[in-house]
Amino acid sequence: xxxxxxxxxxxxxxxxxxxxxxxxxxxxxxxxxxxxxxxxxxxxxxxxxxxxxxxxxxxxxxxxxxxxxxxxxxxxxxxxxxxxxxxxxxxxxxxxxxxxxxxxxxxxxxxxxxxxxxxxxxxxxxxxxxxxxxxxxxxxxxx
Amino acid sequence: xxxxxxxxxxxxxxxxxxxxxxxxxxxxxxxxxxxxxxxxxxxxxxxxxxxxxxxxxxxxxxxxxxxxxxxxxxxxxxxxxxxxxxxxxxxxxxxxxxxxxxxxxxxxxxxxxxxxxxxxxxxxxxxxxxxxxxxxxxxxxxx
DNA sequence: TTGCATTGGTAAAGCGACTTGACGAATTCG
DNA sequence: CGAATTCGTCAAGTCGCTTTACCAATGCAA
Numbered sequence: 001x002x003x004x005x006x007x008x009x010x011x012x013x014x015x016x017x018x019x020x021x022x023x024x025x026x027x028x029x030x031x032x033x034x035x036x037x038x039x040x041x042x043x044x045x046x047x048x049x050x051x052x053x054x055x056x057x058x059x060x061x062x063x064x065x066x067x068x069x070x071x072x073x074x075x076x077x078x079x080x081x082x083x084x085x086x087x088x089x090x091x092x093x094x095x096x097x098x099x100x101x102x103x104x105x106x107x108x109x110x111x112x113x114x115x116x117x118x119x120x121x122x123x124x125x126x127x128x129x130x131x132x133x134x135x136x137x138x139x140x141x142x143x
Numbered sequence: 144x145x146x147x148x149x150x151x152x153x154x155x156x157x158x159x160x161x162x163x164x165x166x167x168x169x170x171x172x173x174x175x176x177x178x179x180x181x182x183x184x185x186x187x188x189x190x191x192x193x194x195x196x197x198x199x200x201x202x203x204x205x206x207x208x209x210x211x212x213x214x215x216x217x218x219x220x221x222x223x224x225x226x227x228x229x230x231x232x233x234x235x236x237x238x239x240x241x242x243x244x245x246x247x248x249x250x251x252x253x254x255x256x257x258x259x260x261x262x263x264x265x266x267x268x269x270x271x272x273x274x275x276x277x278x279x280x281x282x283x284x285x286x
Numbered sequence: 287t288t289g290c291a292t293t294g295g296t297a298a299a300g301c302g303a304c305t306t307g308a309c310g311a312a313t314t315c316g
Numbered sequence: 317c318g319a320a321t322t323c324g325t326c327a328a329g330t331c332g333c334t335t336t337a338c339c340a341a342t343g344c345a346a
Contacts, residue, residue, distance in 0.1 A: 008255055009262060010163045011185065012278040015205065017156040019282045024153065039332070042151070055294060062158065067333050069296070083295095091294045091341045112151055119152060123277055131277040134270055135155040138262055139162045182303070198323060210304050212325070226324095234312045234323040 020115060027111035033104050035078060041108035043071045044080065044101065051094035053086065080104055163258060170254035176247050178221060184251035186214045187223065187244065194237035196229065223247055 007015075024038040033041065046052065046060045058068035072095055075081040080101035086092035097105060120128040150158075167181040176184065189195065189203045201211035215238055218224040223244035229235035240248060263271040 008185065008188075009259055009275065009278075010160060010167065010181070010255075011204075012275060012282070013156055013160040013163060016278045016281045017153060017160060020153045020156060037331080038153070042154070045151075053294075054296095061154075063332085064334065065295075066297090066335085070332080086294090089294075089342075093295070112153075116152055119281055123280060127273065127277055130270065130273055131281075132152065132155060134266055134274040134277075135152075135159045137266060138159045138274075139155070180302080196323080197325095206303085207305065208324075209306085209326090213303080229323090232313075232323075236324070 020119075023115045023118075024112055027114050028108065031107040031111050033107035033111065036104055036108060040071060040075055040080075041104075041112065043068070043075065044097075044105045044108050045112070047081070047095055047097055047101075047105070049097075051084065051096035053092050054095060057095060075101070163262075166258045166261075167255055170257050171251065174250040174254050176250035176254065179247055179251060183214060183218055183223075184247075184255065186211070186218065187240070187248045187251050188255070190224070190238055190240055190244075190248070192240075194227065194239035196235050197238060198235075200238060218244070 021038050024041065028034055028036050028038070028041055036044070043057065043061065046057050054068055054072060055065045057072070058065040061068060072081060072083075076083065079098055081095055081097055083093040084096055086094050123131065164181050167184065171177055171179050171181070171184055179187070186200065186204065189200050197211055197215060198208045200215070201208040204211060215224060215226075219226065222241055224238055224240055226236040227239055229237050266274065
């Protein structure tokens, strides 16, 4: 049988991601935010109280603005978010959280933190921080 | 500006994976295996010399057999692989590497190892092993 | 001040890597 | 023997993106 430790790093990374993603999904469900997919929950966390522009959100998530558009479209359709014109630039719009959006953002933050701290407990603070540091270095590398 | 170390672990994992994936893609290109996508290269490594059943491959990659079918279909269409009946079970077929498949598998292995050892050098052996161990634990956790 | 490149949002299409569901044919089990 | 399981396959759908192409508002340069 092929065991985990024979696998290449990219498989390991992908599996870890998928595992976390499923955990987040379950955590959202548990907190009554089951209508949110993990990616939407993550997007919600990027919007700040004053509202944020679409392209700024895209930049924060490191995806194209078109990709962020789709996330925001969905979020808007489910009433978490609305777009209001930016007073300082007639081209731009601010993505603002609705009351529902605020509520679900709180649930999302808690869900994600719960998963994160479960991992942290499992690994121990030292190894958890080492993991984050190593991942950051792996990512930064390819410039 | 949002910095990397403020991000949640799942983003970090995904970014690291994508980064590695791009590195593997480039490495494949450099070694004349540019026609292979990283996922196909990874799949090729799972096939052993004697040939391997589709469902066994799927299990090794931790995906459904239908998903593996698509990978193998593509690999077959580009002449890396062919399906021969399994002599011990008339339901089953063995996925076998062609000459071209063997050649590309070698390139794939080298490409992936090159990327992997670049990471290893960057982190140092100790931290590299710690990374793998931590990722494995993160994944095993959610059972 | 006019003209041109840039920036912000959007629409449409497509893609990669999966998943779920449904099947027939061969095999194993009770 | 018959029922449940396993192997490969077909078909369709999903998710999270990307690329290409626009238009409208803005900033900058000549």
